[in-house]
Amino acid sequence: MPLGLGNIFHGLFKQYGHTVILLLRFIDIVMLFGAAWISHYFWLRQTGIDQDYRIVIALGILAAIIFFEIGQVYRPWRNDAMRGEIARIVRAWIFAIMSVISIVALIRLHFWFGSSYRWIATWWGLGLLLVLAARSLLSLSLKWLRSRGWSQGRIILVGLNQMAVAVSRQLNASSWAGLQVIGYVDDRSGNRHPVGDFTLPRLGKLQDLEAIVTREAIDEVWIAFPGESLADRAQYQLRHLPVSIRLVIDCFAFKQSKFLSLNTVAGIPTLDYSVSPLHGVNRYIKEIMDRLFALILLILVSPALLVIAIGVKLSSKGPVFYRQERVGWNNRSFTMLKFRSMPVDAEAKSGAVWAKPGEKRATRFGGFLRRTSLDELPQLINVLKGDMSLVGPRPERPDFVEVFKDQVPNYMKKHMVKAGITGWAQVNGWRGDTDLNRRIEHDLYYIQHWSVWFDLEIALRTVLTGFINKNAY
Numbered sequence: 001m002p003l004g005l006g007n008i009f010h011g012l013f014k015q016y017g018h019t020v021i022l023l024l025r026f027i028d029i030v031m032l033f034g035a036a037w038i039s040h041y042f043w044l045r046q047t048g049i050d051q052d053y054r055i056v057i058a059l060g061i062l063a064a065i066i067f068f069e070i071g072q073v074y075r076p077w078r079n080d081a082m083r084g085e086i087a088r089i090v091r092a093w094i095f096a097i098m099s100v101i102s103i104v105a106l107i108r109l110h111f112w113f114g115s116s117y118r119w120i121a122t123w124w125g126l127g128l129l130l131v132l133a134a135r136s137l138l139s140l141s142l143k144w145l146r147s148r149g150w151s152q153g154r155i156i157l158v159g160l161n162q163m164a165v166a167v168s169r170q171l172n173a174s175s176w177a178g179l180q181v182i183g184y185v186d187d188r189s190g191n192r193h194p195v196g197d198f199t200l201p202r203l204g205k206l207q208d209l210e211a212i213v214t215r216e217a218i219d220e221v222w223i224a225f226p227g228e229s230l231a232d233r234a235q236y237q238l239r240h241l242p243v244s245i246r247l248v249i250d251c252f253a254f255k256q257s258k259f260l261s262l263n264t265v266a267g268i269p270t271l272d273y274s275v276s277p278l279h280g281v282n283r284y285i286k287e288i289m290d291r292l293f294a295l296i297l298l299i300l301v302s303p304a305l306l307v308i309a310i311g312v313k314l315s316s317k318g319p320v321f322y323r324q325e326r327v328g329w330n331n332r333s334f335t336m337l338k339f340r341s342m343p344v345d346a347e348a349k350s351g352a353v354w355a356k357p358g359e360k361r362a363t364r365f366g367g368f369l370r371r372t373s374l375d376e377l378p379q380l381i382n383v384l385k386g387d388m389s390l391v392g393p394r395p396e397r398p399d400f401v402e403v404f405k406d407q408v409p410n411y412m413k414k415h416m417v418k419a420g421i422t423g424w425a426q427v428n429g430w431r432g433d434t435d436l437n438r439r440i441e442h443d444l445y446y447i448q449h450w451s452v453w454f455d456l457e458i459a460l461r462t463v464l465t466g467f468i469n470k471n472a473y
Helices: 003-012 018-044 051-070 082-107 116-147 162-172 206-215 228-237 281-315 364-372 379-385 398-407 411-416 436-448 452-466
Strands: 153-158 179-185 202-204 220-223 244-248 261-265 268-274 321-327 333-339 389-391 420-422
Touching: 018 051, 018 116, 051 082, 051 116, 082 116, 153 162, 153 206, 162 179, 162 244, 162 268, 179 206, 202 206, 206 228, 220 228, 228 244, 228 268, 281 333, 281 364, 281 379, 281 389, 281 452, 321 398, 333 379, 379 420, 389 452, 398 411, 411 436, 420 452
Parallel strands: 153 179, 153 220, 179 202, 220 244, 389 420
Antiparallel strands: 244 268, 261 268, 321 333
């Protein structure tokens, strides 16, 4: 499988069922349309579909979308729930077809003649069979991929009790979710198996949590034992890691607040304490938008890129691009591109230092590029490669990250999303040599409130006010 396609499928099957539910909706529409075409061809022997039939098919699919949603057809899957799922689909599809028949009768389409009634009856039966067959095939495919280790999201539990046992068992019975409980940490000694023959390895104590998460490549930490102090201790242990933290709860009495949001994963209620917004379909929406707009922008500004490249070459000896290691999504390092604004040996003696007002390291042309932010344009290539996003927290060098993570509360949480060319902090003036705490506050606000519209607002404000900034040196 080509690498790009492999990465797409790798991400697709890791996201807790959000993408699976979206895929189910698409599959249902395709199956119902296919059943309509087959039924039409079987009774009328026509490959093309007449206008009246097209109207009825469109109404039927629209009604199916509505009644499937009302009938909770797209609830999370469980291995033992197929019987209930079939009943919900049959009921919803009956209501959809009956609605279509009623609408056609009301608008008096010249439709119910000859073999039309047989066509719609065949459509209903064949549509039901194709929808159920497609779902069964998808379920088997997901099980097959999971059994071979494809993109299992790895979870570790903090504390072990009856709720933790229920969590582990339900995740094992929910093949669509792509989640695997690796083990648990608990300060209480010995393996605690509160229910029957249930077995789950104890990986260590709470004080070992950071090392265990790193060693076992854990994606999420679920706190299954009640108690505010335990959650605080777990969060402190994980303060340097961009891992998602969920509080497992056994009731739905909690309301959404500024800091906590109620969610369900594989049908299990959780309070999201610190979770990246870019999971499931959100991730793919942002990926598509980033790469599409980056490609369009690169094409539009290519003449300017050529002029700037010539200016950089004429201003001093050395390469056109300045390549610098930065820390991005999930603490992964990448090489960020900028137009070179300094002589090649500007940091030979000083090493990595923060840009400050009054410094004379940049060339005259390089100073102009910095003040206008034109030196950042090559990062569109980083976006196209998938290293960065158009909008997100600005990335820092690894040396600075090691210092800041112990100085600024929750600094490492900025790495729960991709680094951006521009961000909420930058359009609000917190750029360059400014208060780092305020910058991180804005970055965390962006992560908590992310949406496509928020990205568009930041991008628009960047175009209008963000290129020239007094704090860019």
